[in-house]
């Protein structure tokens with residue numbers, strides 16, 4: 118028995134497997150790029166939200182309320198609509214509204230507020246006692262953030278990155294509908310519009326596999342980091 | 346009190362917290378002077394304002410009125426680098442230890458040393474090793490806090506607090522989460538540190554036994570007010586304020602308070618000995634000379650820090666009661682008749 122013939126038998130409509138390979142690569146690129154930027158932008162936002170909240174090191178109700186409002190607004194817009202709304206900005210930033218480049222700005226703007234909230238709540242899990250002990254030792258706020266809050270919350274932050282990465286996989290697939298490329302695009306183009314259920318099956322299986330791998334990786338890192 | 350300036354002086358400090366738009370007083374205006382080298386205890390029930398008072402010393406709380414003076418300098422309003430320097434010179438330990446769970450014992454102890462520039466890695470390692478040995482944890486340097494017992498965690502807390510060679514150590518209910526045996530060993534460690542390093546210790550607790558074991562002086566705090574202040578021996582043997590009496594009686598009899606002697610014949614007398622009279626055969630001499638009889642109802646001979654003391658409750662009967670009391674008093678025993 119040889120593999121291609123079996124593949125042909127099971128997936129009669131899929132004539133070009135390299136296309137699926139390319140879609141996988143596109144999805145991974147979109148995921149990697151947007152996840153990196155989401156963390157780079159969302160982490161400081163989450164720290165800011167945390168510090169500005171009540172009874173924290175930089176308790177400031179106004180700045181908290183303002184930031185919180187922006188975060189909530191962005192989080193309440195469905196991703197597909199956010200993508201359309203952001204098209205002018207996306208074009209201004211990337212000189213493209215489709216493809217990987219076009220997908221990254223809306224992915225980051227959609228995911229960063231979500232990630233920032235997760236960071237905020239994992240920082241809340243760090244006991245007030247350790248912060249107080251650090252203050253009593255003469256630590257600056259910067260030192261407390263970098264040497265106490267972030268390291269103490271790191272397992273929670275890694276879990277937050279995992280959740281965000283999985284959400285981003287979903288967003289990239291949705292983005293495929295309006296031209297973002299990747300596995301979602303394939304599923305939509307061929308599977309839905311082209312009535313080719315085998316495409317749908319393969320892309321869904323690959324997306325499930327990706328999510329599983331992300332979750333397992335995230336869990337493994339969290340386990341290694343926990344010393345509680 | 347004394348002619349030399351105190352190490353820590355609180356001048357009419359008061360603190361109220363703003364809760365939902367209203368000022369709730371936690372500490373009434375309080376004066377307190379703590380001398381260099383002493384172990385000063387603050388005892389009070391939960392909510393009495395002990396932590397508030399303690400945290401005013403390193404300005405974790407700002408007083409709403411009054412001044413905080415440390416080594417002659419008014420520090421009430423300082424902030425920024427000056428505040429951080431002050432805090433680095435004051436160690437603090439906590440009821441729940443407050444260690445960094447993501448770092449090893451060694452790294453927890455090194456933490457305060459790494460906060461300020463000026464110490465190279467070799468010097469830090471040396472200092473950490475020295476501290477590990479002082480608190481008896483040299484074998485646990487690479488463990489994480491989660492792998493330690495409560496007593497060991499508090500030892501890490503103590504080592505960390507000592508890292509910057511502070512002059513003062515603040516202890517916020519440092520033994521309240523520990524069992525009695527571990528409490529005793531942690532208190533012994535604190536006492537060693539006090540003696541060997543000359544470190545001034547301010548500790549707060551709700552247990553009179555902690556005060557009795559380690560403190561030189563004690564302030565009793567009740568509803569934000571210092572209601573009694575003095576040498577531990579005096580406060581222990583002759584408590585004045587009802588709150589103090591309750592603490593002393595809990596320490597002597599457990600939580601249920603004093604026993605009921607209403608069925609016992611004779612005059613109920615409390616005899617308090619302190620210092621060397623504790624070990625003198627005073628009572629037997631008095632019995633021989635005056636012919637009185639006594640029942641021993643309850644009593645305790647012990648030490649308050651280094652000072653021997655004893656307190657006996659007797660029912661005394663006999664013709665020459667007055668002479669007996671006079672002879673006891675002449676020998677330095679404090680005699681109080683207990684009203685029934």
Ligand SMILES: Nc1ncnc2c1ncn2[C@@H]1O[C@H](COP(=O)(O)OP(=O)(O)O)[C@@H](O)[C@H]1O
Nearest residue numbers: 362364371389390391392393394395396397398
């Ligand atoms: N940050 C705070 N905000 C509002 N009230 C507080 C705060 N800290 C303490 N209190 C109140 O002040 C009083 C004294 O508290 P505290 O000093 O912690 O007492 P203790 O340490 O003796 O148990 C309590 O009634 C407590 O509820």
Ligand SMILES: [Mg+2]
Nearest residue numbers: 395396397518
């Ligand atoms: Mg307290």
